[in-house]
Amino acid sequence: MKNSPFYWTRNLWVFISSLLLLASCGSGNKELPILSRQVEKDGELVYQTIPSFSFINQDSQVVSNETFSEKAYVVDFFFTSCPTICPILAQQMLKIHDHFEAEPKLALLSHTIDPKRDTVAKLAHYADNLGVRSDRWHFVTGQKADLYDIADDYFNIVIENADVPEGIDHSGRLVLVDQQKHIRAFCNGTDPAEVDQFIVKIEQLLAEGRKVD
Numbered sequence: 001m002k003n004s005p006f007y008w009t010r011n012l013w014v015f016i017s018s019l020l021l022l023a024s025c026g027s028g029n030k031e032l033p034i035l036s037r038q039v040e041k042d043g044e045l046v047y048q049t050i051p052s053f054s055f056i057n058q059d060s061q062v063v064s065n066e067t068f069s070e071k072a073y074v075v076d077f078f079f080t081s082c083p084t085i086c087p088i089l090a091q092q093m094l095k096i097h098d099h100f101e102a103e104p105k106l107a108l109l110s111h112t113i114d115p116k117r118d119t120v121a122k123l124a125h126y127a128d129n130l131g132v133r134s135d136r137w138h139f140v141t142g143q144k145a146d147l148y149d150i151a152d153d154y155f156n157i158v159i160e161n162a163d164v165p166e167g168i169d170h171s172g173r174l175v176l177v178d179q180q181k182h183i184r185a186f187c188n189g190t191d192p193a194e195v196d197q198f199i200v201k202i203e204q205l206l207a208e209g210r211k212v213d
Contacts, residue, residue: 032184032204035155049181050153055111055140058124063109063138065181072205073107075154075175076189077147079114080126084164085172085190092174092195094130097137099199105179105206108137113148113158113168115141155186174198178205 036047112118123139151158161169174189187198
């Protein structure tokens with residue numbers, strides 16, 4: 001929506017990040033490592049994949065692993081009433097969204113960590129204010145235990161803490177998951193410079209996928 005504060009900055013973010021990417025793409029031929037934890041299976045070490053999940057997005061649609069079949073996706077954790085890092089995370093996720101707006105092989109997934117207050121209607125209003133659609137960026141809610149548990153699988157920390165604003169403490173990490181559900185990169189989502197480098201890594205991963213295709 002044009003009245004949103006995010007709307008007026010999004011084109012500027014896309015322009016700035018494009019300039020930075022042009023200056024930093026010299027090492028784009030190297031494949032990204034797999035960063036997922038390793039576990040022993042049948043006597044061999046294998047990389048863990050993101051476990052099965054099922055949440056509800058801002059359009060009341062089920063979002064699961066199958067939603068991201070044959071796609072890479074970027075993950076974060078937030079809540080709409082967060083007064084600290086979440087507005088920054090939203091701006092940086094929006095920058096990623098706009099940079100890859102024409103890329104069908106990439107999606108975004110944001111989990112609320114305050115499901116009691118973040119209803120489907122509130123998530124829909126939040127997405128509308130950002131000017132994004134659920135086919136590109138899913139804002140999901142579900143059972144609190146499920147949301148908090150899966151944060152650990154994405155290397156994010158989510159805890160209840162009465163000493164912080166709104167009583168929820170969480171890391172501002174953005175995580176890149178590949179088509180095989182392995183973690184391939186992450187960054188501090190509150191640091192624009194790190195996010196710009198993260199975008200370069202997303203480009204590398206998508207280039208890997210195009211080679212396979």
